[in-house]
Amino acid sequence: MSASTASPASIPAITVQRLTRRFGDLLAVDSVSFEAHRGEILCFLGPNGAGKSTLIRMLCGLLAPTSGTARVAGADVVAEPDEVKRRIGYMSQRFSLYGELRASDNLELYGALYGLSGRRLEERLDRVVSLTHLGDRLGHRVDALAGGFRQRLALACALLHEPEVVFLDEPTGGVDPVMRRAFFQLIDDLAASGVCILLTTHFLDEAEYCHEVVIVSGGRLVAQGTPTELKESLAGQVLVEVRSDRPGAALAALAAVPELIQVELFGVGVHARAVPGVSPDEALALVARTLGRAGIPCSPPEAAAPTLEDVFLNLVGREEPTR
Amino acid sequence: MSVAAVARKELRQLSRDPRSLMVLVVLPAVMTLLFGTVLSLDVRHVPISVVDRDGTASSRALVAALTSGEYFELTGHAASESELDALLLAGKVTVALVVPRGFERSLVTGGRPAVRAVVDGSNATSAQTALGYLEQYVTDFGARVEGERPEPLLSARLRVLFNPELASDRFLLPGLMAMILMVSATIATALSIVKERESGTMEQLRVSPLSAAQVVLGKAMPYSMLSLLAAVLVMATAWLAFGLVVRGSLLLLLLLAGLFVVGAQGLGLVISSVTRSQQVAFQLASYSTMLPSFIISGFVFPLRSMPRALQLLSAVLPVRYFISGLRGVVLKGAGLAAIWPEVTALALFATTMLGLAIWRLHRSEL
Numbered sequence: 001m002s003a004s005t006a007s008p009a010s011i012p013a014i015t016v017q018r019l020t021r022r023f024g025d026l027l028a029v030d031s032v033s034f035e036a037h038r039g040e041i042l043c044f045l046g047p048n049g050a051g052k053s054t055l056i057r058m059l060c061g062l063l064a065p066t067s068g069t070a071r072v073a074g075a076d077v078v079a080e081p082d083e084v085k086r087r088i089g090y091m092s093q094r095f096s097l098y099g100e101l102r103a104s105d106n107l108e109l110y111g112a113l114y115g116l117s118g119r120r121l122e123e124r125l126d127r128v129v130s131l132t133h134l135g136d137r138l139g140h141r142v143d144a145l146a147g148g149f150r151q152r153l154a155l156a157c158a159l160l161h162e163p164e165v166v167f168l169d170e171p172t173g174g175v176d177p178v179m180r181r182a183f184f185q186l187i188d189d190l191a192a193s194g195v196c197i198l199l200t201t202h203f204l205d206e207a208e209y210c211h212e213v214v215i216v217s218g219g220r221l222v223a224q225g226t227p228t229e230l231k232e233s234l235a236g237q238v239l240v241e242v243r244s245d246r247p248g249a250a251l252a253a254l255a256a257v258p259e260l261i262q263v264e265l266f267g268v269g270v271h272a273r274a275v276p277g278v279s280p281d282e283a284l285a286l287v288a289r290t291l292g293r294a295g296i297p298c299s300p301p302e303a304a305a306p307t308l309e310d311v312f313l314n315l316v317g318r319e320e321p322t323r
Numbered sequence: 324m325s326v327a328a329v330a331r332k333e334l335r336q337l338s339r340d341p342r343s344l345m346v347l348v349v350l351p352a353v354m355t356l357l358f359g360t361v362l363s364l365d366v367r368h369v370p371i372s373v374v375d376r377d378g379t380a381s382s383r384a385l386v387a388a389l390t391s392g393e394y395f396e397l398t399g400h401a402a403s404e405s406e407l408d409a410l411l412l413a414g415k416v417t418v419a420l421v422v423p424r425g426f427e428r429s430l431v432t433g434g435r436p437a438v439r440a441v442v443d444g445s446n447a448t449s450a451q452t453a454l455g456y457l458e459q460y461v462t463d464f465g466a467r468v469e470g471e472r473p474e475p476l477l478s479a480r481l482r483v484l485f486n487p488e489l490a491s492d493r494f495l496l497p498g499l500m501a502m503i504l505m506v507s508a509t510i511a512t513a514l515s516i517v518k519e520r521e522s523g524t525m526e527q528l529r530v531s532p533l534s535a536a537q538v539v540l541g542k543a544m545p546y547s548m549l550s551l552l553a554a555v556l557v558m559a560t561a562w563l564a565f566g567l568v569v570r571g572s573l574l575l576l577l578l579l580a581g582l583f584v585v586g587a588q589g590l591g592l593v594i595s596s597v598t599r600s601q602q603v604a605f606q607l608a609s610y611s612t613m614l615p616s617f618i619i620s621g622f623v624f625p626l627r628s629m630p631r632a633l634q635l636l637s638a639v640l641p642v643r644y645f646i647s648g649l650r651g652v653v654l655k656g657a658g659l660a661a662i663w664p665e666v667t668a669l670a671l672f673a674t675t676m677l678g679l680a681i682w683r684l685h686r687s688e689l
Contacts, residue, residue: 060530082532090530096523098332100339105332112328113531141339157527 011074013038013165013196014059019068021054028054030219031068036198036212038164041191043210044200045308047316051219052200053093056167059198060090073164073196086114089158093170095150099143103134103153106142107160114161128156132186148179155186166190168199172206184209204308213308217316227308234306234314237276238283241304243269246296253294259286262313271304273314325533329541333515337545347511347549351503352556358499359565369453371395371418372410374403379427381468385438386422388464394456407441417443418453430468496561497649498622501583501642503557505616508550508584510608512591515542517604520595535685539677543588550584551577570656579652579662582669583645587612589676596683616642641672 014036021029029051036042044052057063059072061081070077073087097106107128111121129135132152137145142153151171158166168187172180184206191197191211199210207213208227215223215230223230240260244250250270255263260283262273274283280303287301337344371390375382390397398416401407407419421439429436440457444450519525528538558576561567569576591608598604616622619629619637626637637643648665651657659666 062526062529082534085530085532088530090527092523092526094523096527098336098524099522100336101332105335109328109332110531112331113325113528113533115325115532 012036012071013040014042014070014072014198016059016070017068019055019058019070020066021051021058021063022066027219029058029065032216032219032221033068034214034221034224036165036196038194038196039191040212041187041197041199041210042212042214043207044198044214044216045202045204045207045312046200046216047202050216052216053169054219055216056090056169056198056200059084060088060167061085086161087164089161089163089166091154091158091166091168091171093173095147095154097142097150097154097157099141101142102138103140103142103145103149104138106153106157107138110157111160116161124160124162128159131159131189132156147174148176148182151175151179151183152186155183159190163195165196165198168197170200170202172201172203180206204312207308215312215315222315223311230308230311231306234310237306238274238278238280239304239306239310240272240274240283240287240301241266241269242272242287242291242298242301244291244296244298249294249296250291250298253290253296254287257286257290259283262310264309264313266309269299271310273310325531326537326541326544329528329533329538330544333542333545337549343511344549347507347546348553348556351500351507351553352560354503355496355499355557355560356564359496359561367393368396369394369418369449369456370398370416371420372398372401372407372416373420373422374401374407375422376424377422377426381427381430382422385426385461385464386420389420389457389460392460394453395460411441411443414443417449418457420457494650494654495623496565496567497653498620498646500554500557500561501620501645501649502613502616502622504550504554504580504584505587505612505642505645506609507553508546508587509591509594509612510605511550512543512546512588513595513598513604513608514591514601515546516592516595517598517601520599521601536681539592539681539684543585543592543677546588547581547584550588551580554580554584567653569653571652571658575659575662576649576652579645579648579666579669582666582673583641586641586669586672586676589673589678589680592680593676593683596680612642615640619643620646622646641669644668644672 012035014034016035017033018031019029019033020027020031032051032055034042044055046052054063058065059070059077061077061084064078072084075083075087077084098109101109107125108121111117111124116124129138132155134149134152134156137149137153140149142150145153155168155171172183175183187197187199188209199206201207211226213225213227213230214221223233225233242250245268247265247268247270251263251265254260254270254272259275259278260272261275262271264271272283272287274286278286284301284303288298291298337347373386375386386397389395395418398410401410401419404419404421407416407421410416411419419441421441423436423438426436426438428434438461440454442450442454442457516525519528533541554577558567558569562569590611594607594611595604598607615637618624619626619633620640620642621637622642626634626643629637644665648662648669651662651665655661
């Protein structure tokens with residue numbers, strides 16, 4: 001394949017093999033391998049310090065790997081970092097923009113950095129502005145824009161040069177939930193147009209929007225699959241959900257039962273997983289009996305469908321994911 | 324062209340930030356005005372008191388000649404030498420002059436009379452200068468009286484080149500200009516990079532296909548232009564406020580200033596590459612430019628009278644070459660043939676600093 005043509009759909013947009021990065025004694029990314037394809041939204045889910053940002057920086061050609069290989073949009077990140085940079089878009093968790101400049105100035109700058117000019121620049125500007133609904137904010141100073149607009153402007157800047165692969169490093173920090181939903185709608189449209197999107201997050205609900213979820217912890221890749229596949233990995237396990245006005249007391253009571261593990265607060269209720277060998281009916285009865293004996297009022301216990309949070313907790317343990 | 328895009332962005336940022344723009348362009352001229360006024364080694368209005376024992380037309384003419392200029396200011400006549408001593412002791416006068424009895428008679432008969440002056444030496448520099456003036460005036464006065472005679476017995480004819488009044492502001496202004504440019508160019512550049520790193524936009528630039536060299540050039544170009552503009556304003560201020568006329572070629576002056584500013588910016592870039600916060604960058608940039616360019620550059624203190632070690636140290640300071648080049652062009656009207664060593668040294672400084680900056684930026688992993 002020639003280096004200058006876009007990669008055909010059959011070839012993975014990202015191929016990573018045994019990618020490793022050390023900082024002194026710290027193994028930030030430990031022999032990670034995966035693939036991602038065009039039109040796919042891939043999500044790296046993990047607690048802070050899991051190595052997500054280090055991984056992205058290596059894939060963007062910003063940081064050299066200690067060992068392993070990675071090809072992004074058909075270019076090798078070690079041998080041809082400049083080629084990689086031309087073909088990718090990158091949006092950092094800080095929405096790095098020039099605050100004292102207008103939104104349109106920022107867009108023009110990024111257009112020029114990627115060699116866009118004349119009619120082509122105009123076309124691309126029209127396209128990304130309509131995609132991100134920024135039309136009426138173009139003349140505003142970036143400092144004066146709300147978080148959601150800044151986020152979309154940063155995305156627009158990253159998309160101007162029609163990258164084949166887009167990296168979004170925790171793209172929704174400091175943005176309100178409505179804006180977050182709108183942002184994911186936008187990401188979905190983008191993927192539908194054939195772009196491969198790799199994003200990192202520690203929001204579990206955001207992972208639900210993605211086609212493929214990779215759970216990372218301690219620099220290692222601990223699970224990978226669609227959100228449904230990941231939840232199905234808990235099939236055969238018994239999950240019980242019970243709602244109570246006193247969830248704290250219910251949590252304490254249930255956590256003391258040896259047959260129940262991973263007892264967690266979940267909204268106004270409590271989720272608990274039963275140890276293998278306990279049937280669903282036995283588990284439900286056990287929960288009802290325990291809370292009744294402790295005198296804690298509650299709804300009738302129900303068998304719960306596993307959520308990504310259950311999967312995450314099962315794999316990573318109690319390392320504070322944000323809901 | 325991506326370098327131009329970065330440069331345009333930088334200018335736009337500055338145009339939205341009038342305060343930084345003022346600091347970079349206007350402040351140097353204001354500083355020149357302030358320092359130029361204050362920083363003078365000249366001695367003026369030296370208080371003098373006289374005991375005139377002769378009381379003749381000649382003795383009065385001598386005192387009048389001494390005190391009619393702006394160098395000496397007559398505070399009054401004293402009755403006795405002990406009164407003069409008291410005035411000196413109290414610091415009321417710096418010079419006490421005694422004209423002896425028979426001064427006029429001796430003058431007329433060719434007796435070569437002597438006047439006695441006592442100078443307060445507690446400030447050595449001004450005492451020496453006052454002494455020099457005094458000597459000059461008295462000799463001149465003697466020469467005028469002797470004018471009718473065929474030939475004076477002894478006279479030294481001195482002529483001072485380049486700065487005939489030996490005005491210290493002439494001597495100090497080029498150095499002041501160098502120091503101000505060095506400080507402002509280095510600090511402004513270091514801060515602009517560190518700020519960009521703090522806000523994360525540097526990372527965004529590094530993810531783009533722009534090379535490290537392009538980033539450095541794009542940032543350095545607009546700052547160079549503004550610093551050159553500041554240099555022109557400083558020269559204009561020196562001309563309008565202090566009558567400093569550039570004797571040599573303005574083009575050569577701009578070449579010197581251009582090379583120097585580019586080097587100073589390179590230094591700013593290098594500083595920014597080893598610091599993480601704006602405060603540290605500011606301190607490092609001020610200390611590394613302000614002190615050496617003030618103390619061991621030849622700005623105020625002559626290099627020749629320094630210990631050998633400091634002379635060697637100053638040999639690697641670009642500001643030294645800039646100051647001596649500037650003095651050459653401004654005061655002496657020197658051409659490229661005379662100051663090529665300075666031009667070469669500054670060119671070397673500029674390329675070394677830019678090279679270092681590009682290398683640092685290329686390596687740093689942020």
